[in-house]
Amino acid sequence: xxxxxxxxxxxxxxxxxxxxxxxxxxxxxxxxxxxxxxxxxxxxxxxxxxxxxxxxxxxxxxxxxxxxxxxxxxxxxxxxxxxxxxxxxxxxxxxxxxxxxxxxxxxxxxxxxxxxxxxxxxxxxxxxxxxxxxxx
Amino acid sequence: xxxxxxxxxxxxxxxxxxxxxxxxxxxxxxxxxxxxxxxxxxxxxxxxxxxxxxxxxxxxxxxxxxxxxxxxxxxxxxxxxxxxxxxxxxxxxxxxxxxxxxxxxxxxxxxxxxxxxxxxxxxxxxxxxxxxxxxxxxxxxxxxxxxxxxxxxxxxxxxxxxxxxxxxxxxxxxxxxxxxxxxxxxxxxxxxxxxxxxxxxxxxxxxxxxxxxxxxxxxxxxxxxxxxxxxxxxxxxxxxxxxxxxxxxxxxxxxxxxxxxxxxxxxxxxxxxxxxxxxxxxxxxxxxxxxxxxxxxxxxxxxxxxxxxxxxxxxxxxxxxxxxxxxxxxxxxxxxxxxxxxxxxxxxxxxxxxxxxxxxxxxxxxxxxxxxxxxxxxxxxxxxxxxxxxxxxxxxxxxxxxxxxxxxxxxxxxxxxxxxxxxxxxxxxxxxxxxxxxxxxxxxxxxxxxxxxxxxxxxxxxxxxxxx
Numbered sequence: 001x002x003x004x005x006x007x008x009x010x011x012x013x014x015x016x017x018x019x020x021x022x023x024x025x026x027x028x029x030x031x032x033x034x035x036x037x038x039x040x041x042x043x044x045x046x047x048x049x050x051x052x053x054x055x056x057x058x059x060x061x062x063x064x065x066x067x068x069x070x071x072x073x074x075x076x077x078x079x080x081x082x083x084x085x086x087x088x089x090x091x092x093x094x095x096x097x098x099x100x101x102x103x104x105x106x107x108x109x110x111x112x113x114x115x116x117x118x119x120x121x122x123x124x125x126x127x128x129x130x131x132x133x134x135x136x
Numbered sequence: 137x138x139x140x141x142x143x144x145x146x147x148x149x150x151x152x153x154x155x156x157x158x159x160x161x162x163x164x165x166x167x168x169x170x171x172x173x174x175x176x177x178x179x180x181x182x183x184x185x186x187x188x189x190x191x192x193x194x195x196x197x198x199x200x201x202x203x204x205x206x207x208x209x210x211x212x213x214x215x216x217x218x219x220x221x222x223x224x225x226x227x228x229x230x231x232x233x234x235x236x237x238x239x240x241x242x243x244x245x246x247x248x249x250x251x252x253x254x255x256x257x258x259x260x261x262x263x264x265x266x267x268x269x270x271x272x273x274x275x276x277x278x279x280x281x282x283x284x285x286x287x288x289x290x291x292x293x294x295x296x297x298x299x300x301x302x303x304x305x306x307x308x309x310x311x312x313x314x315x316x317x318x319x320x321x322x323x324x325x326x327x328x329x330x331x332x333x334x335x336x337x338x339x340x341x342x343x344x345x346x347x348x349x350x351x352x353x354x355x356x357x358x359x360x361x362x363x364x365x366x367x368x369x370x371x372x373x374x375x376x377x378x379x380x381x382x383x384x385x386x387x388x389x390x391x392x393x394x395x396x397x398x399x400x401x402x403x404x405x406x407x408x409x410x411x412x413x414x415x416x417x418x419x420x421x422x423x424x425x426x427x428x429x430x431x432x433x434x435x436x437x438x439x440x441x442x443x444x445x446x447x448x449x450x451x452x453x454x455x456x457x458x459x460x461x462x463x464x465x466x467x468x469x470x471x472x473x474x475x476x477x478x479x480x481x482x483x484x485x486x487x488x489x490x491x492x493x494x495x496x497x498x499x500x501x502x503x504x505x506x507x508x509x510x511x512x513x514x515x516x517x518x519x520x521x522x523x524x525x526x527x528x529x530x531x532x533x534x535x536x537x538x539x540x541x542x543x544x545x546x547x548x549x550x551x552x553x554x555x556x557x558x559x560x561x562x563x564x565x566x567x568x569x570x571x572x573x574x575x576x577x578x579x580x581x582x583x584x585x586x587x588x589x590x591x592x593x594x595x596x597x598x599x600x601x602x603x604x
Contacts, residue, residue, distance in 0.1 A: 060404070
């Protein structure tokens with residue numbers, strides 16, 4: 001296994017010469033469309049807030065694109081450094097609980113033993129181009 | 137007393153030279169005097185004094201709990217502390233009071249330590265000083281002349297540590313000397329049933345032996361860490377350190393970690409992705425900030441999160457969501473996971489070739505002035521500063537920054553040792569030997585306070601030179 005890894009390593013381009021903090025070149029400059037902005041804001045439930053934030057994401061993507069230069073043929077994704085070990089599982093016995101009061105005490109809105117949320121199943125309104133970033 | 141090592145203070149407490157209450161009060165007084173540094177978000181004065189009282193009783197009865205009994209400690213504000221506000225320096229958790237202690241906090245308290253307060257951090261530990269995840273124990277340690285230890289991933293429980301990147305986060309330990317770090321590690325390490333990512337192997341507290349003979353040691357110098365951005369001063373110190381080991385009989389060899397240059401990019405993708413997931417829990421319903429909007433759940437979540445998170449946090453959440461999109465998942469997230477394996481394997485290969493420990497710089501330069509620091513945006517800053525510390529988190533290895541020398545400007549510089557997985561004791565043994573060789577000057581707190589008392593009174597931030 002490690003011999004193959006070494007072989008792969010030698011095949012990877014020698015990016016080291018450039019210095020570890022080489023700025024992102026002009027290759028593959030990404031443009032984020034308005035559709036993508038809306039899509040991401042909906043998924044993340046966090047807004048960009050400004051054009052600068054969009055530009056930052058574009059730079060972040062360009063930066064991430066550098067990974068494409070690495071040869072990862074036959075390499076398995078690594079999820080955890082402890083992948084060779086058995087995950088510890090507790091036995092399925094109830095040993096603690098009955099702490100509803102503690103769990104509820106940090107919420108702003110509680111009715112009896114319920115957390116209270118506003119009504120669901122209502123999509124966020126679509127914003128047109130002018131409205132976007134107006135609250136930045 | 138405030139400048140001594142843990143062992144020295146512990147001995148003084150046992151011998152009755154000072155009481156826990158006196159020590160606690162001295163500490164509180166210094167905290168008050170240095171308030172302008174904004175190091176503490178919350179000072180838990182009452183709690184600490186009460187704990188001091190209990191510790192004093194134990195000492196009087198001759199039943200002290202151990203080396204940490206009566207010792208003042210501070211905990212970064214992303215560790216949950218029961219009954220004490222825990223904010224992660226974010227609006228999102230302003231006013232949040234956890235009903236439980238993080239496991240590592242509990243362990244410290246069980247040993248009688250005095251909790252002085254919760255220390256400041258970048259919001260959700262996402263600053264350029266890294267996170268507990270990219271070097272934020274080792275980088276500040278290097279800049280401040282302290283020992284900063286990142287234990288092996290899986291050795292110390294993350295239960296109660298508000299997570300940034302679950303597969304890389306590790307509680308870090310900051311102390312004045314290597315021995316102290318070993319003592320604290322001995323207290324904190326071990327399996328926690330509440331954190332299934334802790335290993336189940338039994339762990340015992342250990343006493344660091346004093347190495348006298350390094351002739352059997354093999355030290356590796358990763359050539360990719362010799363980068364043009366490294367300050368000439370640090371490069372020279374690094375070289376001197378390597379020579380020191382060699383002159384004392386150790387084998388010092390150049391090694392290669394070929395994927396080093398991809399480590400920051402890889403981290404960037406994995407971190408933002410995990411963050412996007414970990415920050416999803418902050419919706420204003422069960423805890424934390426909640427805005428007033430009542431129109432719909434989605435509108436409330438969105439507004440709460442806009443108010444609660446700063447730009448850096450929101451930026452990372454958005455980036456992470458981008459990389460996790462169905463159309464991007466393979467090319468970014470999975471690709472980064474593959475590159476992570478290559479990076480981890482680089483280390484495995486090096487350690488398999490007979491190297492015991494790696495010696496590298498911790499930072500590119502000494503601490504830069506604040507005005508300089510805020511010029512770059514966060515990602516650029518992270519990319520630059522975490523260069524030597526980051527790959528270690530990807531591989532889950534133990535690493536420690538040891539104060540080595542003062543720069544020409546009188547600011548501390550540290551060097552980093554990286555060890556094999558779960559060989560934290562061996563790593564610290566080597567670090568201790570090195571610490572003894574370099575004799576880094578101990579900070580004279582009283583002298584510093586006396587010389588700068590006018591500065592402190594004016595509450596102006598000044599760069600203080602430690603030059604003697």
